[in-house]
Amino acid sequence: xxxxxxxxxxxxxxxxxxxxxxxxVFGGFLVVLLVARVTTFTxxxxxxxxxxxxxxxxDGLMLLAIWIFGIRKYRVSWEAVGLRRSLAxxxxxxxxxVLVGSLAFGMVYTATVSAFGLDVLKPVxxxxxxxGHGMTRVLNAGVIIFLGPFTxxxxxxxxxxxxxxxxxxxxxxxxxxxxxxALAHLSFATMVPIFVTGLLMSWLYLKSGSVWPPITVHVxxxxxxxxxxx
Numbered sequence: 001x002x003x004x005x006x007x008x009x010x011x012x013x014x015x016x017x018x019x020x021x022x023x024x025v026f027g028g029f030l031v032v033l034l035v036a037r038v039t040t041f042t043x044x045x046x047x048x049x050x051x052x053x054x055x056x057x058x059d060g061l062m063l064l065a066i067w068i069f070g071i072r073k074y075r076v077s078w079e080a081v082g083l084r085r086s087l088a089x090x091x092x093x094x095x096x097x098v099l100v101g102s103l104a105f106g107m108v109y110t111a112t113v114s115a116f117g118l119d120v121l122k123p124v125x126x127x128x129x130x131x132g133h134g135m136t137r138v139l140n141a142g143v144i145i146f147l148g149p150f151t152x153x154x155x156x157x158x159x160x161x162x163x164x165x166x167x168x169x170x171x172x173x174x175x176x177x178x179x180x181x182a183l184a185h186l187s188f189a190t191m192v193p194i195f196v197t198g199l200l201m202s203w204l205y206l207k208s209g210s211v212w213p214p215i216t217v218h219v220x221x222x223x224x225x226x227x228x229x230x
Contacts, residue, residue: 011081011162012074018163021065022180025155028061055143059151066159081158082211095213098200099220106193123189131229141226149218153201156181158211161202174202197221 036054066081074080088094106123113121131137156177164173178198182191201214208214 010166011070012076013070013159013163015163015167017069017073018160021069021155021159024065024068025058025061026184029058032057055148059143059147062151062155066155070159081154081162082205082209083154083158084210086208086210086213088208088210088213091208091210091213094204094207095217098204098214099217102193102197102200102217102221103224105196109193109196121189121192123187123193131226145219145222145226149215149222152181153211153214153218156184156198157201157205157214161205170206174199174206177202 032054070076070081071078110123113119131140160180161173161177164176168176178195178201181198181201182195185191185194187194201217204214204217205211
């Protein structure tokens with residue numbers, strides 16, 4: 001199956017564009033992470049107050065990478081990365097199935113590694129202190145629930161995945177984009193569940209022809225995670 005634009009043509013960017021975009025995002029994120037560590041070490045900030053700015057800068061890098069290597073380079077609209085209405089009549093059912101499947105796998109995975117005593121693979125519960133307090137809490141919740149899912153789905157599904165599907169085929173494109181998605185979260189313990197979520201999100205993108213259903217599922221997942229911290 002080919003991922004196409006509304007005018008019926010394949011997306012113009014290629015795996016090389018995706019690779020350069022990934023390099024820009026990962027390189028920029030490492031710089032942001034280094035600055036955050038230095039700031040925390042010198043006592044000029046704490047992790048909760050820095051989180052919204054770190055996530056915001058990283059998400060901004062994703063949008064910038066899409067614009068540089070896709071939108072501006074090929075002079076196309078943002079609809080090319082999936083910001084269009086889904087043509088799937090059962091998109092709500094598909095989205096619900098992906099959400100349930102992702103959450104169910106996460107629970108089964110956690111229970112399995114716990115049963116076998118594989119603590120190194122067991123996802124560590126997120127502390128409620130991550131959100132911080134006051135306005136910091138509001139900003140953190142906003143970037144985690146809304147901004148993060150929006151930019152990540154645009155980047156990993158709407159840009160990276162679509163760059164791979166024509167030259168590599170659907171299966172390899174799904175696998176590679178899901179691997180990159182998992183690695184981007186920099187967490188060994190959650191890499192497998194995030195990889196599976198990436199597989200499901202790419203499948204949902206293929207079925208719906210739009211990035212909005214994956215964004216909706218991603219928002220719902222992050223909302224549930226934040227509510228568990230409250």
